[in-house]
Amino acid sequence: MLEDEEIKNLLHKAQAGDQIAKEYILENNINLVRSVVHRFTNRGYEWDDLFQLGCIGLVKAIERFDTKFSVKFSTYAVPMIIGEIRRFIRDDNPVKVSRPVKELAYKVHRTQERLQGLLGRDPTITEIAKELSLAPQEVVAALEAIQTPTSLYANVFHDDGDPILLLDQMKYCEEEDSAYFEKLALKEIVLRLPEKERLVIHLRFFADKTQAEVAQIIGLSQVQISRIEKQALKLMKEFMQTS
Known part of the structure; x- marks a missing residue:
């Protein structure tokens, strides 16, 4: 990671149109994107797609960061990266889900990952519900609400003959x-x-x-x-x- 003073100088140059400075900041902060993308795995999206979205968020952070801010660039950049990915997931879903249900689903995912680390196995719905003080039905409903719908005409098998659809x-x-x-x-x-x-x-x-x-x-x-x-x-x- 770059020192605060060094990155401020580079940001000034990047915002003035210096492409080399912008690329240098990107390369030295790319691990921020990787760490954020990791939070959104197992949600029906390709890792590479989410990574590219995260990079767009990082570029926006470079362009919009005010060097007069009393925060580190990385502290400012992370919410921008998260926001870019969340906005895509929200707009991409053909089934509109309310924000409270989405937030609950994300909380369930985080709890699921934490319990998996503690237990050394996938936690049950009952264990997740108990951890969040919720009814098991609420956990199931939240998880089902953010599942990506599958088309009835999705190709599930194909050989030399006609494809077999769902x-x-x-x-x-x-x-x-x-x-x-x-x-x-x-x-x-x-x-x-x-x-x-x-x-x-x-x-x-x-x-x-x-x-x-x-x-x-x-x-x-x-x-x-x-x-x-x-x-x-x-x-x-x-x-x-x-x-």
Whole structure:
């Protein structure tokens, strides 16, 4: 890493258009990008793609850093690198997920990695939930919410003949096919619900919980759960009518 005074001089030159100075700063701070990218692994994106995004964030930090700041360049650069990667992940996801759910999912990932180091194995959902003082269903819901959707027409196998699509691996009898896609459409409607309503519907109709059990899991009264459920069903009906 460069000394503070040296990097300030280089930043002045880089911001004045000196390409050699900019590249020198990039080369000497590239480990910042690597350390940030490591936090975003196992989220469905190629490491090289995230690395390039991190480098864009580092370049922006070089261009925008004010040498009058009373902080080190590296302290300023890290949030810029993180922001560039997070912005891409947020905008790239075709399913829009609320910020609180995303933040919870990132917290679950960090806890998962920490427990993995402590336990020497992959932690269970129950262990992660206990560590975060959450219900296991909330952990599962948060992780599922940020999964990258897979197309039904994704190629899962190809030899000298015709390719086999994911859709081909999900065939049942004609009646079951129809029922399956109806369920798939229903789940897409559920994903459009606000966070609290979506969780209640998930627990009530996908996890087969009673209103009393849902109330205990979420920490609300059964009357409140009943109201949330009614509101959620009303919204779902409106979504289906406008689809």
